[in-house]
Amino acid sequence: MSARKGPYECGLDAAVDVIDGKWKVLLLWALAQGPQRFGELRRGLPKITEKVLTQQLRELEADGIVHREVYPHVPPKVAYSLTEAGTSLNEALAPLGAWGRAHMTHLEATYPQRHPT
Template sequence: MGGKWKGLILFALQEGPLRFGELRRAVPGISERVLILQLREMEVTGLLHREVYHQVPPKVEYSLTDFGQSLNAAMAPLGEWGEEHIERIDAIPWDQMR
């Protein structure tokens, strides 16, 4: 579960299936290439399911598997912690730590 985008993708999918374009809008700042790579990794690891609908135009939806939903549930307390401490986190001079 490495990388900065996977948690945001999991969060975006918690309410139900999304198409690629919807996911890209739900995760601001992610490039198309990175989103594709992250989705592939998450599919291989069993966190999400990719459903291809054979129609014209083609339609693909991404949804969480039970495994992905369980990870989302495990990460919920961390998200709550982040929301509680967002002001302190935002005040950290991250650029000075490099």
């Protein structure tokens, strides 16, 4: 698990610390659709490695954003879902997603200028 930066300067600083990383907001979005197993999440985010997916899920679970449910089957079945805090975080991110959709064309058009190869 990554080290936390706290103490925080403000609430936004704390929130960004929780969602820091390329995949966490995408995992929140995926889990907003309902509980999913590890393989379903992996297929839904094909560019994420199993190692990174495991790490990101563990961090979100440690932060109380994701709940990991283990079912006593053979083989064991594990499902991930959002906690109440995860749902409220996802709701808080909705306006940011709307801003991104509204500006996506511009951002994609300027991508080469912002990130020269």
